[in-house]
Amino acid sequence: MLKVLFFARIREELDCPGIEVPWEDTVADLDNLQARLCRDGGPRWQEVLNRANMIRAVNQAVVAENTALNDGDEVAFFPPVTGG
């Protein structure tokens, strides 16, 4: 199982704080997981998750490139941060 989380504007636009995706070989890396979410979610998810400034994190660390995933990983999608 992969735990997928969405934050801030992304969470609002998808109307979804997070979902669980059953583990299988077809979601074994970040790009493939994202493609799966877009396919299952439809045009709205396709548009929101492919925004140019999207930040992706695996197990609470930001990743700049595609990366391998393992069963049990936590993946997050969020917009550029604006704290402080």
Added chain:
Amino acid sequence: MLVVSVQQEDFDISALQRQLLAGEQEEGAVATFTGYVRAANTGREVRSMELEHYPGMTESSIRAILERACKRWPLLAVSVVHRVGRLQPGDQIVWVGVSSAHREASFSACEFIMDYLKNEAPFWKKEEGPQGTSWVEARAGDRERASRWDDDIQP
């Protein structure tokens, strides 16, 4: 000493500053920064603000920034408090405190921590005003401020 707190409650600056002192009188310089909610942002009136974070990652990313600061300067204590939830104009949002033997390390580390916090720590601000609600956009200027530290010669 390295302390990170992400909390809804307000904080007491003088109590936080006292906690930077270990009691051995080694500290010669404490530098602190406090961030507040402004009543207007990019010309728009702000009546309230909602601060969202990523529990777990927010704390660990701030901790990583503090550890980087401790490697770069000879610091005695570093502390960050950041609020989440609903805030009003005038409210304190964030506090950074640094103690060291001399002022240069404290001043520099305090600014370094704040610059990286704004760019790396997962917080998101949503402002509410007469025109409705809107997510605050990240500013390119904040990224540039943090990247200044990349090229600096290590002390």
